[in-house]
Amino acid sequence: MTGSQLPKGYIRAMHYYSGLTLATFVAFHLFNHLMALGGLNRHIEVMHSFRIVYRNPVAESLLLLAVAVQVFSGLRLYARLKKNPMYGFAKLQIWSGLYLSFFFLFHVSAVLYGRTAQHLDTNIYYGIAGLNAFPYLLFFVPYYALAIMAFFAHIAAVHVQKMQRTIFGMPPRKQSVLIIIIGIAFTLTILYTFTNGFKGYTLPKAYKLKPISVIRLSHVKNTAL
Ligand code: HEM
Numbered sequence: 001m002t003g004s005q006l007p008k009g010y011i012r013a014m015h016y017y018s019g020l021t022l023a024t025f026v027a028f029h030l031f032n033h034l035m036a037l038g039g040l041n042r043h044i045e046v047m048h049s050f051r052i053v054y055r056n057p058v059a060e061s062l063l064l065l066a067v068a069v070q071v072f073s074g075l076r077l078y079a080r081l082k083k084n085p086m087y088g089f090a091k092l093q094i095w096s097g098l099y100l101s102f103f104f105l106f107h108v109s110a111v112l113y114g115r116t117a118q119h120l121d122t123n124i125y126y127g128i129a130g131l132n133a134f135p136y137l138l139f140f141v142p143y144y145a146l147a148i149m150a151f152f153a154h155i156a157a158v159h160v161q162k163m164q165r166t167i168f169g170m171p172p173r174k175q176s177v178l179i180i181i182i183g184i185a186f187t188l189t190i191l192y193t194f195t196n197g198f199k200g201y202t203l204p205k206a207y208k209l210k211p212i213s214v215i216r217l218s219h220v221k222n223t224a225l
């Protein structure tokens with residue numbers, strides 16, 4: 001049975017259950033990032049304790065499978081929904097999902113490439129190299145900021161669909177707006193922390209990105225040979 005022949009309920013269930021798995025990892029991942037408020041060494045300490053759970057062949061295969069299933073099922077749902085006119089949270093769900101598809105593809109490939117081809121420990125120095133080098137940060141700041149906000153926006157859109165209860169006088173729509181506001185505050189905190197309060201970090205040599213002019217010169221040298 002191909003993707004297009006699978007019944008809609010099946011795809012939705014796939015998206016829902018792999019979404020729960022992935023959201024659990026992402027929640028721990030973002031909590032780990034928040035720990036950088038106590039310094040990059042604190043971040044690495046917490047990462048080591050989390051790695052005991054997710055850095056083994058079984059857990060990591062499950063995680064990578066969840067990413068693939070999430071993107072595949074999300075895009076199938078999008079293909080079916082895109083004909084309908086959509087507004088507000090429904091539109092936000094689609095746009096955040098599409099951005100998450102793009103981000104997952106690059107982010108996970110970058111981590112796997114760093115480990116296998118560059119033989120680097122893909123710790124926080126690897127993650128923030130692009131945020132602490134000009135002109136790379138022009139790409140990496142919006143790239144990471146949109147990813148974190150897309151995650152919160154997607155959860156907020158799911159919440160407004162599923163939640164029926166009013167909490168502390170707040171109806172579900174307002175609760176979802178609050179999730180988005182928390183997402184924005186969280187994103188700004190992470191950017192602040194990962195750039196040493198916007199002053200920039202000096203990273204260990206192995207993780208430093210080459211200045212663009214050096215890349216261009218080495219390219220000229222290579223092509224001349
Ligand atoms: C961290 C990653 C993601 C999580 C945790 C997540 C989670 C969810 C959940 C729980 C739902 C509600 C499903 C239901 O109604 O039963 C949903 C809906 C949806 N998601 Fe995702 N998702 C993620 C990534 C993606 C991606 C990459 C796409 C790609 C476009 C996407 C597109 C959609 C669409 C279109 C819907 C609406 C489905 C409908 O109303 O029928 N999601 N998502």
Ligand code: HEM
Nearest residue numbers: 026029051108111122123124126127128144147148151190
């Ligand atoms: C500032 C933002 C972020 C940074 C600096 C960052 C950095 C990293 C780093 C360094 C790793 C490798 C972890 C390790 O080797 O143990 C990683 C893995 C991962 N990240 Fe992120 N991340 C960010 C945001 C996100 C977001 C928003 C998501 C999802 C919505 C995400 C999803 C993942 C996934 C699924 C992996 C697992 C890849 C694997 O181990 O195979 N990340 N990230």
